[in-house]
Amino acid sequence: MDEMNQFKEKVLNEYPRLGLQDSFHFSCHIGVPCFTQCCADVTIFLTPYDILRLKQRLGITSQEFLEQHTLSPFTKDQRLPVIVLRMGEDEHKRCPFVSENGCRVYEDRPWACRMYPLGLASPRESDGSDDSGEFYFLMRDPDCQGWDAGRQYTVAEWLDEQEVILYNRMGESFQQITLHDFFQKGNSLSPEQIEMFYLVCYNIDKFRVFVFESTFLKRFDVDAQIVERIRSDDMALLEFGMQWLRFCLFSEQTMTIREEVVQDVRRAAGMDRMK
Ligand code: SF4
Numbered sequence: 164m165d166e167m168n169q170f171k172e173k174v175l176n177e178y179p180r181l182g183l184q185d186s187f188h189f190s191c192h193i194g195v196p197c198f199t200q201c202c203a204d205v206t207i208f209l210t211p212y213d214i215l216r217l218k219q220r221l222g223i224t225s226q227e228f229l230e231q232h233t234l235s236p237f238t239k240d241q242r243l244p245v246i247v248l249r250m251g252e253d254e255h256k257r258c259p260f261v262s263e264n265g266c267r268v269y270e271d272r273p274w275a276c277r278m279y280p281l282g283l284a285s286p287r288e289s290d291g292s293d294d295s296g297e298f299y300f301l302m303r304d305p306d307c308q309g310w311d312a313g314r315q316y317t318v319a320e321w322l323d324e325q326e327v328i329l330y331n332r333m334g335e336s337f338q339q340i341t342l343h344d345f346f347q348k349g350n351s352l353s354p355e356q357i358e359m360f361y362l363v364c365y366n367i368d369k370f371r372v373f374v375f376e377s378t379f380l381k382r383f384d385v386d387a388q389i390v391e392r393i394r395s396d397d398m399a400l401l402e403f404g405m406q407w408l409r410f411c412l413f414s415e416q417t418m419t420i421r422e423e424v425v426q427d428v429r430r431a432a433g434m435d436r437m438k
């Protein structure tokens with residue numbers, strides 16, 4: 164069992180489970196002796212919304228962000244690509260966004276950084292529904308000195324204050340894709356479909372080029388107002404991309420093929436039969 168699964172087993176079997184109204188004391192501020200020590204040598208998985216916020220914050224394209232700040236580790240039982248924040252190459256492997264005054268991208272920091280000291284676990288693969296068995300737990304990192312000081316938070320207050328709720332809402336469509344029944348039934352994607360997943364979820368600017376500079380809009384009937392929105396609005400484009408992924412990965416009827424394209428296909432099929 165790898166390190167990640169060992170930790171998950173430990174959480175499921177040994178950690179106290181917290182609900183939204185359970186409370187804890189925590190205080191992290193520039194005066195704690197461990198300030199910013201946790202922003203080093205840590206594995207931070209990035210969601211599509213994390214990448215979108217960070218690349219906007221840094222004023223760079225998604226392609227530049229991926230190249231400069233991320234890694235895409237691969238394990239043999241992995242069915243979809245994941246992205247992690249690349250730590251620095253100094254001896255402490257510090258996060259590229261940490262400074263002596265704290266996080267330089269604080270308002271746009273990733274979901275995982277917002278959650279700490281809370282963790283989220285589930286006995287089975289969660290689809291985010293109420294009966295998924297998900298629970299919160301406290302990650303009592305022994306080097307962290309923010310414990311049992313400062314104000315008391317309920318779990319719900321912490322999630323709200325750290326804007327985790329907004330990030331969760333923005334991640335719902337992504338979660339519905341990654342936890343889709345298609346995978347639960349043991350199916351896997353083709354390399355072309357995996358490439359499309361990567362493009363939509365992680366390289367939003369390149370996905371925009373795909374939509375506007377290929378025959379995409381000639382093949383699919385997309386409402387004119389949506390076309391205008393996704394031209395410049397990254398979040399709208401990401402939501403649109405999730406609909407597109409449901410169509411091209413799982414054959415769901417989330418996109419409408421233009422009638423003339425359907426006719427062309429039928430004509431070509433008829434001609435084939437006549438040959
Ligand atoms: S993004 Fe900010 S909060 Fe998260 S590890 Fe880096 S410096 Fe720390």
Ligand code: SF4
Nearest residue numbers: 191197199201307309
């Ligand atoms: S180790 Fe804990 S208290 Fe110290 S900076 Fe990190 S979160 Fe804050």
